[in-house]
Amino acid sequence: MKIDRREVLVVGAGAAALASLPLTAMAQDGAAEKTADELIAEFTGGAEVAEGDGVTLTAPEIAENGNTVPISVEAEGASEILVLAPGNPTPPVATFKFGELAGAHMASTRIRLAETQDVVAVAKLADGSFVRTSSNVKVTIGGCGG
Amino acid sequence: MTIPFRRAALAAMACALALPALAETAPESTDPIVINGGEVELQTAAPAPEHLDGALDEIYSGWLFRDPDTQTMQTDDFENPGMIFVDQGMDEWNMVEGEAGKSCASCHEDVSESMKGVRATTPKVNKDGALWSVEDYVNDCRTSRMQAEALDWNGDRMKNLTALISMQSRGMPMDVAIDGAAQPFWEQGKEMYYTRYGQLELACSNCHEDHYGDWIRADHLSQGQTNGFPVYRLKDAGLVSQHNRFRGCIRDTRAETFPIGSDEFRALELYVASRGNGLPVEGVSVRH
């Protein structure tokens, strides 16, 4: 077990380091990255985004390992769903575009979360309007070696 | 999150009375792992083997100690990311290599026939009296029969093959021999299991016998059973071999560790496997 003061502090804060990623260094390096708000504005073209109904984001309350967190998104009739992890060094996760032959407009995948945070999903609905939701995921550090 | 463990009242009392802190915490449920909608069912608990002499009442799969999301990944062979590597192991199985122009399949043909049960009874003592792990049998075939290079014990190609071989024993109870020629190796492994290593002075038993089910940081300790190896570990996003896991544990005690593929780890592998005698081979399990 690496007993490293910074890591212990991180545990205390309930956050987690992805294996071998120095978090502080990442945050600095990521300064030039687009923020979640900028990415949402890009996605919506600046249109207003409603909160809540119309898009569902399913994610675990607590993720046993931030390297592999199962999530799914669904928005009936949506043409696109944007998923962001604003607490990551780079917030974009994925954008799902549903085609003519999509069944339910849903998708599941597995994502990386660098720390405890609100994962965000923004859907472009059939009428062209936008709706967003978020889900808090606590990322824990494993017992041995983080 | 529901915490699927209860602390035995007795253990709590023992602590309160400052008696030896036997604080293991049994899983609340021991449901089987139901895979592919019922195609495969793996028991997650079994009576402790006799040789443990009461050190454990029951033996438990590490699966019981994981979060529901991690558990779910092992209940479908498609969602279990380890299965990609079983597929790759099959490619490896059929790949002709070496001077003799052979593949594994040239001699052993159908892996599902020829390798059935191998994982459940290994490590074992070979015809020359040496204790061998599955990796040793693979490399012996490669160097002597295929006349090819030995594979790196901890490399992807070897792990893909051991994953494939393990899968052929899925559901069969672990049943390594501990008597006869195996006994001295088993004794050596047992000695190691109870030896405190490193600056933290921790023996395997301190965590995995005395404290399974309890928290270690934000995590539950398991009994350290090996019937799920090689495991797909979410942290590594890849397969992890038994010896690599041993190395990690000993390193975490802040000790100089034994090398992967060393005689010490073979002996420890045998002893730890014997502690799980009775639990089914899980093939490629998913842990975090």
Next chain:
Amino acid sequence: MADNVKPRVRVPKTASKDEVIQIKTLISHPMESGQRKDKDGNVIPRSIINRFHVTFNGTDVLDVAMDPAISTNPYFEFEAKVPESGEFVFTWYDDDGSVYEDKHSVEVS
């Protein structure tokens, strides 16, 4: 091309007309995020699959723009409507220009 990239796809072999079917895909890929450093402290360059595209008989089902936050060995589960017999084409696009493709036919009865 990343070593040993191998797709796995689960699609039912048969369906009834206009049935909505569930599809799961998994592909082995390290998805190197560009955030990690090697032992000497140098950043390991980003190398990921950046797009996953699914069509049926040439018509779009799903098109995913993927970022480095997608886990190693990317997994997707989604649904598709099958109007007639035909073929699904699954395509993964790697940062390095490699393209991995898998095809599965479905018979509509």
